[in-house]
Amino acid sequence: MSNILTDWRKALVAHLEDNLQGGDFKGNVLSGERDGESKDRKLACVFVPSIQEFAQNILFATPPMVIRAWIPKPKLPKAQQPVDPEPVEQLGVDLMSCLEPVEATLLAGRLFFRVGSVDFDYADWGVQASLVSFTDNPATFGA
Numbered sequence: 205m206s207n208i209l210t211d212w213r214k215a216l217v218a219h220l221e222d223n224l225q226g227g228d229f230k231g232n233v234l235s236g237e238r239d240g241e242s243k244d245r246k247l248a249c250v251f252v253p254s255i256q257e258f259a260q261n262i263l264f265a266t267p268p269m270v271i272r273a274w275i276p277k278p279k280l281p282k283a284q285q286p287v288d289p290e291p292v293e294q295l296g297v298d299l300m301s302c303l304e305p306v307e308a309t310l311l312a313g314r315l316f317f318r319v320g321s322v323d324f325d326y327a328d329w330g331v332q333a334s335l336v337s338f339t340d341n342p343a344t345f346g347a
Contacts, residue, residue, distance in 0.1 A: 208315060208339055209252050209267060215310045216250050216269065223302045224248065224273065225295070241274055241328040248273035257341050265341040269317065273299060274330035289326055296322045296331040303335070315339040 213235055220233045229246050238249040249272050258264035275295055280287055300319050308316050320336035 208311070208342065209255070212269060212311055212315055212317075212337070213250050213252065216271065219306055219310065220248055220250070220271070220273075220302065225298050225302075229273070237270075238272065239328075241330065242276060244276060246273070246275050255342075257343065258338065263341055263344050265339055265343075267337055267339065268320070269335040269337065271299065271333040271335065272330060273333075274328060277329035287326075289324070292324055292326060292329055292331060296324055296333075299331060299333050303333070 217233045217235055221227070221230045224233070225246070229248055232246055233248045233250065235250055237251045237253075238247075251270055252267055253270055255265055255267040258266050273295055275291055278287060278291075300322060303319055307318050310317075315337055316339070317335045317337035319333055321334045323332045323334075325332065
C-alpha cells in the first residue's frame, strides 16, 4: 500500500544514495530512526517523526522528515584535540546542496519541502536535517 510519507521517504533514500557526497553513501542510506555514531562507514537514515495538519487549512498537512547522516570520526591522539570540525560542516552543506534541486520535484505535484534546519552533532560526527513539507492532509483527503 502506498502513502505520501512512505513514497517521500523512499524517494529521499534513493536520491541520497545517488547524490549525497557524489554517491559516497550508496547502499548506506536506511529507512528508520537511528542514533549514535558510525565508526566504519558513511551512513544515513531517513524517517518521519510526526505529522501535523496545516494550521491555516486542515485540508493540508505539514509532515516533517528527518535525515541523520554520519561519517567515520578520525582517530587522533588525545594531544590533538579538539578534532577539526570541517568534515562534519562539509557533510551538512553537502546534504543541503544535495536536496535543493529536488525540493519541489521529488514527488511532483504531491508534496513540496525545504530544508528547515541542519544541526551538527560533533560528538557522534554527524548531522541532522529537518525537512519542512506541505501536502494534502491524509485525515481529510476527499473532504
